[in-house]
Amino acid sequence: TQLLEQSPQFLSIQEGENLTVYCNSSSVFSSLQWYRQEPGEGPVLLVTVVTGGEVKKLKRLTFQFGDARKDSSLHITAAQPGDTGLYLCAGEGSNYQLIWGAGTKLIIKP
Amino acid sequence: NAGVTQTPKFRILKIGQSMTLQCTQDMNHNYMYWYRQDPGMGLKLIYYSVGAGITDKGEVPNGYNVSRSTTEDFPLRLELAAPSQTSVYFCASSFREGPYEQYFGPGTRLTVT
Secondary structure (H helix, E strand, O other): OOOOEEEOOEEEEEOOOOEEEEEEOOOOOOOEEEEEEOOOOOOEEEEEEOOOOOEEEEOOEEEEEOOOOOEEEEEEOOOOHHHOEEEEEEEEOOOOOEEEOOOEEEEEEO | OOOEEEEOOEEEEOOOOOEEEEEEEOOOOOEEEEEEEEOOOEEEEEEEEEEOOEEEEOOOOOOEEEOOOOOOEOOEEEOOOOHHHOEEEEEEEEOOOOOOOOEEOOOEEEEEO
């Protein structure tokens, strides 16, 4: 069974600080996606990474896919209150379906 | 462009009752999915469909049924509701399976008491 573990489960920091959240597995994934979910809404895609070692940047957000395609990280620079939300990683499993992590709940305090 | 719409937004069911959660997408996507999201547990795939007339079980299909008579609609049927089915249900669609974006509806919050 393919599993994705996200850490930390919860993070509360001040505006302007940097943070990193992690998505780890013992399984290899063909690709990995990061979504952000706000209360009362469905997840929205932030990025898809498909190549081992790949780094993608989305403004202040930097996403990295591990060389072995078993893990990924999301780094936020100078966090802002608008970054508050639930961050979910999802890996493309062996049957092409997405395997979801439990999420990191991020709160940025002004 | 409405994207993926779901109704109802909230529902309270008594144990043993049945209901249908509606899902419609206007993006002409062949692939559609039903997930449930429990607190701290991430999203679990209930059923999915790769096109009209084709459905398949996901990770947690027991207690649910689906149909896909058109490309646009993918209703989820709960028969004999149980407290374990209390959850938030999301419908999603995508152009294809694999590394393609899944577009989600706003969710249905269901409580079974």
